[in-house]
Amino acid sequence: MSNSKNTILSLRNVKKHFPIKEGVFQNVVGQVHAVDGVSFDIGAGETVGLVGESGCGKTTIGRCVSGLEPLTDGDIFFDLTPEKLVALEDFEKHQSEIKNKYLIDEIQSTSNISKIEGDDFYNYRRNCQMVFQDSFSSLSPRQLVSDIVSRPLKIHKVCADNELIPRTIELLEQVGLGKQHLYRFPHQFSGGQRQRISIARALALDPKLIVLDEPTSALDVSVQAQILNLLHDLQKQRGLSYLFITHNLSVIRHMADKIVVMYLGKVVEAGKTEDIFANPQHPYTKALLAASPDLSEDVMSDMAALDGPIPDPARPPQGCSFRTRCPVSRTECGWEVDDIIRRLEHHETLIDSIKSVHQPDAFNAKLTFETSLSAIELKDVVGTKDIPKQMRKAIKKIEVKGNDVNISFDPVQTVPLVQSENGSLSRCVLANK
C-alpha cells in the first residue's frame, strides 16, 4: 500500500443496526442488520461504486458516510495520509504491541468521523457532500435556485455577501445552467436540470468527496448520459472522489474505478471494475450481471435470474448469507434450521401443524408437531427432492421422537472475504479453496 495519494475515506468494519421496537413500551425485540461489517477505502480522485439490490444497505452506508446516521460499530476515517493508513492497518493487525500510539490517537481524534468535534467536524461536513436520488424531494420547493445553491456558502461563511450571487452564477455555469435560472423555483425545471442544481449545491463548498445516491435512476437515458458526462468532467477538473451508489451495473461500469458489491448488509465482492466485469467471482455478482439486459452483447443469452426472496435482514442467514438463492450452493455453505422451515412453505399442512419451535441456536432445533404423523411426514419431506441435495447432505442429525423432531446441522463460521486470483475480494466458499 505504498500509494502516494491520500485516502479520502476509509471504512473499517462499519456496522449499522436498526432496533425493531414493539408494544406499548417500545421494547427492542430485535435488530435489523442493515450494514454488517463493511470495509473499503476511497482514494483521492477515485470513484467507488456501491452496487446491490434494494434493501442491501447501500443507501445506509451513504448516509453513515455523510454523517446522517450514527454508526453502531466500526470506524469511518476521513482524509488519511499514506503513513496514517499504514499505521492504522498495522494497529489493526497487531492490537497488542502498540508501536506508535501517539499517531493512532491523533488519527482517532482528527480523522474518525464519529469522534471528531468542533472545527474538525465542520471541516468534514464541508468536504463531504451528498446528491440524492429524488431531486423532487431533495430541493425545497419554496426556495429559489439562488437560495438553494448559495445556502452552503452562507452557512459556512465562505464568501462575503456581495460575492454570493457571482459565486452562485459561477457554480450554475459549471453544471451547465446559467444566470437566467437564478430566480426560478425547482418545479420550473426538468428532472435532469434539477439534478444539476443538486450537483451545483454539492459543489458549492469545493468538497473532496461527494456521495452520489442513485443520482440518475429517476432520469431518462439521454439525460442520464448528460449527467454522467458532467460528473466525469467535474471529477477531472477538481480531483473529486465519488462514492457512487446505484443498482445499475452498466452505469457503474462507466463511472467507477473500484466496485463494492453488497448483499444483505455485507460485502460479497470488491475489486477493480475491469476485474469484476471481466471475471466475476461471486455467484451473486454473476447473477446480477446476467440479469442486466444492457450489459451483454448477446441478446439471446439467458437472464439466469435468482430464485426466491431476499432473507429477512433482522435474522440474516449464518454462514454464507447468499446460499438461500445461490445457484451453485454447496454442503459447506452453512445450512441451518431456518432453511428447512423456509422450504416448508410449499407444504402448507405441515407448517400449519407446527405447534412450537425450540431453537437454542441457528443450527439446532426441536420442532413440536400436533401429531406424530406430521413429524414423520417432515422427515419424509426432508428426504425428498424438494430440499436441495447440498442442504440434505449438510444435515447432521434428524430424528423423530413422538410428536417432536430434532434437527441439527454442522455449525459453520461466517464466510470470510478472501483474495481471489485476479486480486479482487470475494466472500464465497468456492473461492476459499
Next chain:
Amino acid sequence: MSPDNLDIQNSLDKDLIASVTDLKVYFESKQGMVHSVDGVSFDIVDGEMMGLVGETGCGKSVTARTFMQLVQSPPGMLAGGNIKFRSKNIKNGSQVIDLLDLSENQIRELRGERIAMIFQDPGKALNPGLTIRTQVAEVFQEHRENDVLEEAGLKNKLTGVTEYFVKKYIKQEAGFLVTTLFKIPPLSTYKKKIDSGINRLVAEALEETQIPNPTKVMERYPHELSGGMKQRVMIAQAIACNPDLLIADEPTTALDVTVQARVLDLIKELQKRHKTSVLYISHDLSLVRRICDRIAVMYAGQIVETGDAETIFNQPKHPYTQGLINALPSMSHERGKLEAIEGIVPELIEPEPGCRFVSRCMRRKANCEEIDPKLKPISEVNKSHKVACLLYEA
C-alpha cells in the same frame, strides 16, 4: 396513407390483432392544448410482442391507456384517429371493432376480458384495503360467471329465480334482500359452493404466475407482499380471462434487476403459452430488445421509427434512435464518454409544424423546421422498417 386504410371501416389485416391509425390525444391546460399523442400509427401483429419505447412524457402511456379508454376526459380529449381491434370471442367468432367508438358499457365488457393491462406500480394499482383473493376474484365474477358456476358444480342445475339470484350473487350485484336470502338455506349452501369455486379459480390463476403457496397468499393484503409478488398478482389478474391483448405499462420499472428478470421471463412464457399479443411499454431500449419482436420508438407524441427489434438496434436510422442507443452505457463505449443527446424535450403545447426533434438533432437540414416528416418505409425491400425523417426522403 396506405390504400388499405381507405377501405371499409372495419377491416384489419389477417395477421394483425390491433391497428392504431393517426391517433391524436390532446389535453387541455391553462397554456393551451397539449398534444400528448399527435398522429400515432402502428400495428400489433397477432401473437407477437410489440415494444413501445420512449422517454418520459413522450405519450407512450397515454397511447396505451387510450386502448382501454382510460384517459380521463376532461382534461383529456380524443382529437382523431382510431384503434381497430380484433376481438376473438369464442362464442361469436372473431370480429373487428373500433375501440374508440365503444360506449362505456361495451368497453367495460372488453376490459379485463379481451384486453388486460399491467400497470407500472403494483403497490398503487392494487387496492390496499382488499385481500388478494377479492381482487383476483373480481375478474372471474365480472367476466366468467359460467366458469364459476361450473367450478362450483352448479352448472345447468339451477332454474328460475334461484339461477337469477345466484348470478346476481356471483356478479356482486346482490342488494340487501338477496344478500339476506343467501344467509338462509337453501341459498346458503350454494353460497359456500360458489365461494370455494371462486377460491379454486383464484388459486389456479395465482399458481400460473408461479406464486408459491397460492391459498395462503390469497388471504393476504397487498402490503404483506414484496414488490415482485405484487407484480405477479397483477399479472395473474390480467391473464385470468386469457385476453387477446395484454398491455404492459413499464411492469418492471419499480423492481430490482434480479426480480425484473424473473417477471420478464414469466410474461414471455405466459405470452408463448397463451399466444397472447403484448404491447410492452418501456423507457429501457435494451430491455425491450431482449423480449420484443417489434419496436416502435416514440418522441414528443409521435412515432419516429418502427421495425424489427434487431433492425432498430443494429441499423437505427432516425437521429433520435441513434442518439438513444449511443447514450446507453454499454460494453462498446469508452469509460466516461457517453454521447448524450443535448438539449431537452420540447414543450408539446400547440407545437409548430416541422420535426419535433429538430432542436436537438445533429443532422438537421434547412427545411426540417418547416416540413412535418411522415413515417415511411425506409426502402422498397424492407417495408416493415419505417422512419419519420427528412434525411431518408427522396
